[in-house]
Amino acid sequence: MTTTDPSAPPQVFARYLTVAGSALTDPALAVHITVDVTDSRHHETSTLRPGRIDMWGRITCTGCHMSTETCGGNDYDQEDRESMSAYLADKSRPAAQAHAEKCRAMPGQ
Numbered sequence: 001m002t003t004t005d006p007s008a009p010p011q012v013f014a015r016y017l018t019v020a021g022s023a024l025t026d027p028a029l030a031v032h033i034t035v036d037v038t039d040s041r042h043h044e045t046s047t048l049r050p051g052r053i054d055m056w057g058r059i060t061c062t063g064c065h066m067s068t069e070t071c072g073g074n075d076y077d078q079e080d081r082e083s084m085s086a087y088l089a090d091k092s093r094p095a096a097q098a099h100a101e102k103c104r105a106m107p108g109q
């Protein structure tokens, strides 16, 4: 019995205001760090063994809508989920910061 709602928005571990967000003092323009978790129970074609998960750090920019995986891997233990999430989020920080420092995308563009 799982209590995780797959439609729930992912947890945002950190936000970096973009250049445009700073200029407009709009906190909505930011790079968000999240962690993707693929649970083998939800993917029939997965090659994962039962109870194992894939985890990937992801950065998503609300200004230019860029979204990319930064780091991560396959076949983690469920028990490692929390500590790995924190680790992957931390590892994603340089990429998020680098994008935020050069992203000038404005809303509606």
Ligand SMILES: [Zn+2]
Binding pocket: 018, 061, 062, 063, 064, 065, 066, 099, 103, 104, 105
């Ligand atoms: Zn951007």
